[in-house]
Amino acid sequence: MKPSFEFAAGLEPWESKPNVYFLQVPSDVGASVKEIPTPPRGFGSIAVEVTIGTTTWNTSIFPISSEGDSFFLPVKMAVRRAEGLELGDVAEVTIQLV
Structure with a gap:
């Protein structure tokens, strides 16, 4: 099983696409993620399984x-609705590398 990381972050809008929301992965978590070998992916992305509340995707x-060392984590509308998240809300997040 690959490692998982927990953090809290505020929901922010994407500047150029205000209907797209994301959470910023803290730099200490990002530095730890970067230390783990992962297969190369486009744009330097890293595949993860995310859990916020009772929603996992x-x-x-x-x-x-x-x-x-920071990363951004897009949060799709279905997750925001399921978890009642709005702009500026702080979410408790678990990410696990896949």
């Missing part, structure tokens, strides 16, 4: 080039 985290 598979997606990818993407590096934030201006933030060093």
Whole structure:
């Protein structure tokens, strides 16, 4: 089983696409993720299984080039609705590398 990481982050809009929301993976978690060998993927993304509340889904985290070890985690509308998340809400997140 691959490692998992827990963190809390606020839901933010994507600047160029305000209907797309994401959570920023903290740099300490991102640094730990980067230390684990993963198969190469487009845009430097890393495949993860995410759990927020009672919702679990598979997606990818993407590096934030201006933030060093940080990644962003897109949060689709179905998850936001299921968990009652709105802009600015803080979510408790578990990511597991897949």
